Amino acid sequence: MNVEFLGGAREVGRSAVLINDELLLDYGMKSGTPPGYPVGSVGPEAVVVSHGHLDHVGAVPALLSGDDRPTVHWTPPTRELAMTLARDTLKLHGGTYGCPFTETELRRLTQVSETHDYGESFTAAGHEISLYDAGHIPGSAHVLVDDGETRLCYTGDFHTGHPDRGQRLVTPSTARPDADVVICESTYSDTEHDPREQVEERFAESVRRTLWNGGTVVVPAFAIGRTQELLLVCEAHDVDYYVDGMGKEVTEMCRRHPSFVRDGDALDRAAGHARFVTGRDGQRERIAAENTAIVTTSGMLSGGPAMSYIPEIRADPTNLIAMTGHQVAGTPGRELLDTGRAEIDGRVMAVSARVEAYDFSAHADRRGLLAYLDSYRDATVLCVHGDRCPAFADELQEEGFDASAPERGERVEL
Numbered sequence: 001m002n003v004e005f006l007g008g009a010r011e012v013g014r015s016a017v018l019i020n021d022e023l024l025l026d027y028g029m030k031s032g033t034p035p036g037y038p039v040g041s042v043g044p045e046a047v048v049v050s051h052g053h054l055d056h057v058g059a060v061p062a063l064l065s066g067d068d069r070p071t072v073h074w075t076p077p078t079r080e081l082a083m084t085l086a087r088d089t090l091k092l093h094g095g096t097y098g099c100p101f102t103e104t105e106l107r108r109l110t111q112v113s114e115t116h117d118y119g120e121s122f123t124a125a126g127h128e129i130s131l132y133d134a135g136h137i138p139g140s141a142h143v144l145v146d147d148g149e150t151r152l153c154y155t156g157d158f159h160t161g162h163p164d165r166g167q168r169l170v171t172p173s174t175a176r177p178d179a180d181v182v183i184c185e186s187t188y189s190d191t192e193h194d195p196r197e198q199v200e201e202r203f204a205e206s207v208r209r210t211l212w213n214g215g216t217v218v219v220p221a222f223a224i225g226r227t228q229e230l231l232l233v234c235e236a237h238d239v240d241y242y243v244d245g246m247g248k249e250v251t252e253m254c255r256r257h258p259s260f261v262r263d264g265d266a267l268d269r270a271a272g273h274a275r276f277v278t279g280r281d282g283q284r285e286r287i288a289a290e291n292t293a294i295v296t297t298s299g300m301l302s303g304g305p306a307m308s309y310i311p312e313i314r315a316d317p318t319n320l321i322a323m324t325g326h327q328v329a330g331t332p333g334r335e336l337l338d339t340g341r342a343e344i345d346g347r348v349m350a351v352s353a354r355v356e357a358y359d360f361s362a363h364a365d366r367r368g369l370l371a372y373l374d375s376y377r378d379a380t381v382l383c384v385h386g387d388r389c390p391a392f393a394d395e396l397q398e399e400g401f402d403a404s405a406p407e408r409g410e411r412v413e414l
């Protein structure tokens with residue numbers, strides 16, 4: 001088997017791995033100005049997508065240009081998320097470098113799509129494939145690839161939930177399919193998350209206190225996974241909440257696929273109690289004056305309805321902005337946490353409202369990664385999707401693993 005790393009190697013973003021020159025695993029894009037895409041020119045026979053986040057699926061429609069029609073394999077939620085993201089990219093960046101495809105390729109995507117459940121095996125570009133629940137977001141999968149000689153497990157992004165209860169939205173991943181090679185994400189290879197119960201309790205306590213004191217809480221959250229997780233948390237802790245942005249649509253999508261969430265009834269209850277914001281006729285300004293919590297995109301304050309809420313609530317220290325995801329350097333969310341100022345629509349504003357950060361991560365932390373890899377002591381481990389892949393590979397070597405961190409563009413023979 002040969003494996004070529006087209007992106008997501010020694011970086012987070014634009015994940016893409018080519019197997020035996022014909023089978024592509026993920027084809028993501030790295031958001032930013034300018035955005036980043038996988039390297040090299042590819043014309044794969046088939047594509048398997050691990051999950052519906054932009055950095056894993058964002059550039060897939062671009063594979064359908066000209067006469068190329070690779071079959072695209074994924075779970076039903078991943079398919080829906082990919083379509084939602086592609087429509088959003090087209091709307092925001094269509095016709096520019098920020099969108100590597102057009103309406104035409106997007107339409108073709110529905111014709112080449114094949115969906116699969118976890119555990120069902122199928123053939124793609126002559127390889128035998130099975131998907132296993134990765135516990136990251138609804139529909140996320142580890143991809144097991146067998147070319148007849150070598151079995152390779154590509155983890156995508158995953159969460160084991162170890163050692164605490166894990167996420168409310170999806171069940172922690174317990175799948176450990178036999179493999180000779182593991183391509184393992186390492187986003188949090190040097191981080192230990194606090195137990196989820198504690199994070200949740202601190203978040204709920206601070207939100208409740210703010211509401212008792214008459215304040216408003218804005219909860220910036222990623223649309224996919226995080227918004228739904230926060231609705232479940234607010235519901236469980238009896239907090240009154242609105243939901244706004246692309247997370248509304250994704251919440252409805254998750255409800256259509258209850259077998260891919262941990263507790264479909266709980267999600268129905270949480271969505272039932274959420275008040276969905278349309279944003280018409282100054283509705284956001286009115287809500288911002290209410291004594292309530294608002295879960296809204298974007299998670300890093302780089303757009304979305306959060307841009308309407310933050311200017312309304314920023315001046316009053318009674319109010320709270322509760323960040324719920326990792327804030328990448330250079331984003332307005334990171335800037336706000338570091339300096340207490342936020343750049344909203346090109347205007348830098350001082351923020352007197354309290355700003356707090358909570359780690360609701362959907363990834364395994366260092367302990368989770370090590371516990372997972374303990375099942376693969378005899379395998380070759382290739383570390384990807386992190387800011388310190390070579391360092392993590394070195395640490396694994398010290399633990400006796402055959403581990404390395406390929407570079408972007410590198411081809412590995414196994």
Ligand SMILES: [Zn+2]
Pocket residue numbers: 051053136157
């Ligand atoms: Zn992800």
